[in-house]
Amino acid sequence: MHTTALVLFSGGQDSATCLAQALDKYERVETIAFDYGQRHRIELDARVQVLHALREQFPAWALKLGDDHLLDLSVLGQVSETSLTRDMEFRMEQSGLPNTFVPGRNLLFLTLAAALAYRRGLEVIVTGVCETDFSGYPDCRDDTMKAMQLALSLGMNRRFLVETPLMWIDKAATWALAERLGGHALVNLIVEHTHTCYLGDRDHRHEWGYGCGTCPACELRLRGWQRWRSGLATPLP
Numbered sequence: 001m002h003t004t005a006l007v008l009f010s011g012g013q014d015s016a017t018c019l020a021q022a023l024d025k026y027e028r029v030e031t032i033a034f035d036y037g038q039r040h041r042i043e044l045d046a047r048v049q050v051l052h053a054l055r056e057q058f059p060a061w062a063l064k065l066g067d068d069h070l071l072d073l074s075v076l077g078q079v080s081e082t083s084l085t086r087d088m089e090f091r092m093e094q095s096g097l098p099n100t101f102v103p104g105r106n107l108l109f110l111t112l113a114a115a116l117a118y119r120r121g122l123e124v125i126v127t128g129v130c131e132t133d134f135s136g137y138p139d140c141r142d143d144t145m146k147a148m149q150l151a152l153s154l155g156m157n158r159r160f161l162v163e164t165p166l167m168w169i170d171k172a173a174t175w176a177l178a179e180r181l182g183g184h185a186l187v188n189l190i191v192e193h194t195h196t197c198y199l200g201d202r203d204h205r206h207e208w209g210y211g212c213g214t215c216p217a218c219e220l221r222l223r224g225w226q227r228w229r230s231g232l233a234t235p236l237p
Contacts, residue, residue, distance in 0.1 A: 002121045004026055004123050005122060005124040006117045007022050007030070008113055008125070010033055011043040011047030012195060012196045014130065016193075017055070017178045017190070018127070020061070020178065021126075022124075022163075026093055029064050029065055030069065031047075031051070035072055042195055046193060049193045053193050055094045057189060069116060073108065073112070087212060104139070105139065106137075110125065114152040114156060123159075124161045127163075129166070129167065130167055145162050161215075169234055171223065171224025171225075171227075172232060172234065173227040177236055194209060196221045199215050201214045206222070
């Protein structure tokens with residue numbers, strides 16, 4: 001029976017929902033994030049606000065919420081020519097992947113998270129990757145997560161569980177999951193404090209939160225919000 005978890009918490013909608021589920025499920029939860037030179041680095045500021053709001057509004061979860069860790073992964077930005085690490089327009093590449101794909105990002109994130117979990121005695125690594133409502137990133141696939149779980153467990157001689165609560169649900173269902181976990185209070189917290197926009201826009205406020213409203217991340221969040229509000233979310237497992 002697992003009792004401890006480390007959540008990859010970027011400050012966005014998905015990772016905030018995963019964090020809420022981990023706090024609902026496990027006895028001790030810590031968080032980790034990475035500064036890799038992302039254009040939307042403002043998400044690292046947003047995550048601090050989310051953590052503060054969670055502690056303030058959900059006292060039972062606050063008792064379980066442990067240390068937060070922020071790691072410098074600037075080397076990833078140095079080797080990535082993508083629209084998330086460079087000032088360039090969003091477009092599809094000849095490979096069929098959008099240029100928002102940062103090669104190796106989730107693989108590095110999980111490796112470093114596992115190293116920290118090893119040192120902190122944490123059993124479960126929680127990440128908000130999703131194969132249902134995503135941009136085709138190969139490092140978000142279920143097969144990739146299973147392979148990483150095996151490699152990390154073998155390589156560190158400790159059995160880790162890589163948990164992906166959002167893998168098979170769409171963005172509308174992610175809103176529904178937040179409501180199920182924490183009611184309207186959690187939904188409102190996610191709207192007000194999380195950050196998704198790739199351009200780092202915190203000036204424009206929409207009913208679903210802050211963002212430019214036109215980048216791929218904003219469009220996906222908007223569509224999910226509209227489907228959820230219309231009652232069209234995929235039923236939760």
